[in-house]
Amino acid sequence: MLPLRVCRLYQFNKVLGQGSFSEVYGVFHLTSGGETAIKVEMPPEEDWKVATLPYEAAIHRHLRGHYGFPSIFWSGMDGGAHVIVMERLGATIEDLRRLCRGHFSMKTICMLAEQMITRIEFAHSRGIIIRDVKPHNFAMGIKRRANLVYLFDLGLGKLYVDPTTGQHKPFREGLVGVGTVRYASANVHAGKEQGRRDDIIALGHNLLYLLHGRLPWQGIYAPSIEAKLRRIWEMKEPEGKVMREFIARSPPEFSAFFNHCYSLRDRMKKEGWSYDWRFDWLDPSGLEAGTLMADCYKIDERFVNLESTELPQPSVLVELDHLLFIGITKGTVEWHLLKLDPQPPTLIKTYHFAAHTKPSNL
Numbered sequence: 454m455l456p457l458r459v460c461r462l463y464q465f466n467k468v469l470g471q472g473s474f475s476e477v478y479g480v481f482h483l484t485s486g487g488e489t490a491i492k493v494e495m496p497p498e499e500d501w502k503v504a505t506l507p508y509e510a511a512i513h514r515h516l517r518g519h520y521g522f523p524s525i526f527w528s529g530m531d532g533g534a535h536v537i538v539m540e541r542l543g544a545t546i547e548d549l550r551r552l553c554r555g556h557f558s559m560k561t562i563c564m565l566a567e568q569m570i571t572r573i574e575f576a577h578s579r580g581i582i583i584r585d586v587k588p589h590n591f592a593m594g595i596k597r598r599a600n601l602v603y604l605f606d607l608g609l610g611k612l613y614v615d616p617t618t619g620q621h622k623p624f625r626e627g628l629v630g631v632g633t634v635r636y637a638s639a640n641v642h643a644g645k646e647q648g649r650r651d652d653i654i655a656l657g658h659n660l661l662y663l664l665h666g667r668l669p670w671q672g673i674y675a676p677s678i679e680a681k682l683r684r685i686w687e688m689k690e691p692e693g694k695v696m697r698e699f700i701a702r703s704p705p706e707f708s709a710f711f712n713h714c715y716s717l718r719d720r721m722k723k724e725g726w727s728y729d730w731r732f733d734w735l736d737p738s739g740l741e742a743g744t745l746m747a748d749c750y751k752i753d754e755r756f757v758n759l760e761s762t763e764l765p766q767p768s769v770l771v772e773l774d775h776l777l778f779i780g781i782t783k784g785t786v787e788w789h790l791l792k793l794d795p796q797p798p799t800l801i802k803t804y805h806f807a808a809h810t811k812p813s814n815l
């Protein structure tokens with residue numbers, strides 16, 4: 454049942470999206486008429502679960518006031534639910550990729566990459582690592598901010614600097630990975646503590662995905678989940694055959710990317726491309742001449758039917774205090790509840806959910 458009014462001042466308008474833990478509604482302010490978004494999470498019924506929204510609000514507070522992160526107008530409890538009232542954003546980069554027949558031109562990649570790097574760089578400058586860099590978590594702004602790339606959904610963000618000492622937190626190994634398997638760095642598969650470089654490597658995977666439309670480890674077969682994760686890890690190793698060949702058939706800047714992110718700016722200069730913000734979804738002339746849009750790239754339902762909701766993303770790995778949930782799609786959705794502390798992690802319980810139609814992130 455959708456609420457009609459939130460925080461007394463905001464009138465419910467439409468569903469904007471649904472994540473693993475929360476729902477996001479479009480609302481308008483009753484007196485000013487201004488449109489904003491409200492993220493709502495009901496407190497978990499089971500005592501082993503922890504609400505994620507207060508944590509996400511705290512991460513946002515660290516980044517307050519910087520462009521490219523949604524402004525947070527209010528956060529707290531309302532009507533028994535955790536609520537964040539925030540700036541309304543436009544389509545996510547993943548939605549726009551689908552709109553552009555599955556992949557972007559190099560020009561759009563360059564324009565997006567610079568902004569995406571800048572967002573991550575700013576979070577790092579505030580002592581936060583993102584740990585879930587993915588096209589679903591970047592969105593374009595709306596109205597006069599339509600050219601601005603936003604980074605939102607920072608629920609997996611974490612301080613890499615110890616606020617009491619100002620020192621980098623100690624490096625640890627033998628951890629269970631956190632993030633989205635498709636984009637996570639090989640280090641995450643190896644169970645190493647994530648750092649800034651893992652956000653940047655994940656961004657490299659994101660950009661390759663946006664350029665090619667898919668990554669070599671998507672849709673591979675393996676007899677078990679463990680075998681699949683191990684195979685994906687092998688494929689991501691920078692010295693491995695798969696990654697080397699993949700980079701070799703990508704523009705040269707990508708090999709440099711992993712050493713130095715700013716080479717994308719050089720490519721813009723070399724080609725004489727101007728920052729005209731004519732992204733592929735506005736001006737498709739930079740894309741290959743195509744015929745019809747393939748069925749699998751049909752416009753996301755939410756562009757035509759804003760009442761529809763998104764199904765949970767199954768393969769997000771989420772760390773909450775000492776608990777970790779790993780969701781994996783294989784006909785059904787499975788969530789494995791693990792105890793992280795003490796290491797090594799121990800499986801407490803596996804939960805099964807009905808199969809959904811949303812494609813797997815693996």
Ligand SMILES: Nc1ncnc2c1ncn2[C@@H]1O[C@H](COP(=O)(O)OP(=O)(O)OP(=O)(O)O)[C@@H](O)[C@H]1O
Nearest residue numbers: 469470471472473474475477490540541542606766
């Ligand atoms: N400020 C916003 N403006 C417009 N739409 C938004 C906004 N925030 C989120 N959304 C939409 O709602 C969807 C779910 O939001 P979000 O990813 O923040 O939820 P989540 O529960 O943290 O999801 P996840 O499963 O990725 O952790 C997004 O994919 C996006 O489409």
